Amino acid sequence: MERHFSCTACGKCCYGLLPLTIDDALAHADKFPLVVIWTPVRQGGRSFRVTADLGITIELKKRKLAAVRIAPTAYIPPTFSCPELTDEGLCAIHAAKPQRCRTMPFSAYRDEKDQDDLMIPRSGWVCDTSDEAPVVYRDKRIIGREDFAGEREQLVRDAAILKPYAEWLLDSVPSLRMELQKLAMKPGGGRVVVAFSTLIPRLPKVDIYAFAEKQLPVMQDFAQRTARDPALADYHRRYVDCAAEWEQITRRRP
Amino acid sequence: MRSRFAAYVHGDLDHIENTHAKEVRDSFNRSAAESTAKSVEWVNLEIRSTADGGENDDTGTVEFAARFKKDGELQVHHERSSFRREEGRWVYVDGQMNPKGEPLRVEKVGRNEPCPCGSGKKYKKCCGA
Numbered sequence: 001m002e003r004h005f006s007c008t009a010c011g012k013c014c015y016g017l018l019p020l021t022i023d024d025a026l027a028h029a030d031k032f033p034l035v036v037i038w039t040p041v042r043q044g045g046r047s048f049r050v051t052a053d054l055g056i057t058i059e060l061k062k063r064k065l066a067a068v069r070i071a072p073t074a075y076i077p078p079t080f081s082c083p084e085l086t087d088e089g090l091c092a093i094h095a096a097k098p099q100r101c102r103t104m105p106f107s108a109y110r111d112e113k114d115q116d117d118l119m120i121p122r123s124g125w126v127c128d129t130s131d132e133a134p135v136v137y138r139d140k141r142i143i144g145r146e147d148f149a150g151e152r153e154q155l156v157r158d159a160a161i162l163k164p165y166a167e168w169l170l171d172s173v174p175s176l177r178m179e180l181q182k183l184a185m186k187p188g189g190g191r192v193v194v195a196f197s198t199l200i201p202r203l204p205k206v207d208i209y210a211f212a213e214k215q216l217p218v219m220q221d222f223a224q225r226t227a228r229d230p231a232l233a234d235y236h237r238r239y240v241d242c243a244a245e246w247e248q249i250t251r252r253r254p
Numbered sequence: 255m256r257s258r259f260a261a262y263v264h265g266d267l268d269h270i271e272n273t274h275a276k277e278v279r280d281s282f283n284r285s286a287a288e289s290t291a292k293s294v295e296w297v298n299l300e301i302r303s304t305a306d307g308g309e310n311d312d313t314g315t316v317e318f319a320a321r322f323k324k325d326g327e328l329q330v331h332h333e334r335s336s337f338r339r340e341e342g343r344w345v346y347v348d349g350q351m352n353p354k355g356e357p358l359r360v361e362k363v364g365r366n367e368p369c370p371c372g373s374g375k376k377y378k379k380c381c382g383a
Binding site: 013015016017018019037039041045046047051069071073078100104105107109110117118122125168171172173175176179182183188189190191192193194195200201202203204206207208209234237238248249252254 | 280281282283285286287288289290292293350351358359360361362363365367368370371372373374375376377379380381382383
């Protein structure tokens with residue numbers, strides 16, 4: 001089984017949430033509104049194993065487990081394009097773009113042998129999957145796997161920080177575990193959005209004041225751009241809350 | 255324990271850092287700790303229980319409640335801290351904390367929405383399957 005794929009730079013996948021490595025999140029803190037998103041994956045779900053390896057597991061009823069992915073994420077509504085997508089529909093930071101974007105259409109959040117459907121474009125996307133496009137996936141192996149391997153390597157490195165962070169926050173905030181358990185049992189699933197400020201104490205080299213100065217205008221900008229649309233009320237509230245928190249932190253600067 | 259509380263009250267982060275065990279020193283974010291300490295008005299420290307930590311011990315734990323005011327509201331930081339004797343000095347190793355009301359929000363993911371894992375697939379066909 002072979003899959004052909006070539007990116008035509010249509011820009012259609014540059015919309016909505018963008019999970020980031022910790023380094024990518026820090027590098028783009030002046031452009032992306034950052035949060036940490038916790039997503040439970042049920043036992044038996046296709047990404048359970050890899051999510052458990054890169055994240056944590058929590059116990060559910062009847063001795064079941066759920067894996068939880070903990071991803072620093074650019075919190076962008078699905079109808080909003082990436083702030084780095086230019087009016088011409090091209091990436092303004094192509095040379096320095098996040099690892100998640102580089103690895104597309106593959107995903108290091110999944111096993112290498114479980115990538116097959118990722119090369120089928122969503123409706124409206126203009127990926128070239130014709131026979132003229134190069135073969136990029138054969139017998140469940142990625143051909144030219146540098147970006148996939150690079151993303152996976154970084155996710156493994158991040159896991160060394162995110163796992164103890166997750167255990168610490170679960171101990172500190174009992175409601176977090178309950179919410180994750182509830183979501184894992186629900187047929188529709190869901191995610192928990194946690195302020196990025198909870199992760200900063202686990203990143204020794206990050207100056208929280210400098211970081212807050214970068215995030216504050218970004219959150220304010222997104223709050224303003226989401227203020228009028230009732231469909232984006234959840235996003236709006238989150239931006240307002242985050243802006244308020246970063247503002248308080250900047251005021252404490254010595 | 256008490257000296258570290260006093261250091262937080264006075265913003266003496268040097269003392270906080272100097273009383274960390276080796277493994278804590280590497281992961282300690284001084285600016286974040288300072289920012290948190292400054293965000294509150296410290297009220298008092300209550301030691302609730304202790305275990306070991308005596309003259310003949312090399313480890314000990316302290317359960318405490320540190321009260322503080324934030325935005326005019328009285329709150330409690332409740333923690334069980336572990337300490338270890340390193341070269342004759344007691345140093346902080348780690349702690350289990352109680353709720354501080356960290357901001358978190360639960361969201362539904364629409365079945366047809368893009369998956370939060372960033373694969374570009376619909377949630378129902380990816381991590382929601």
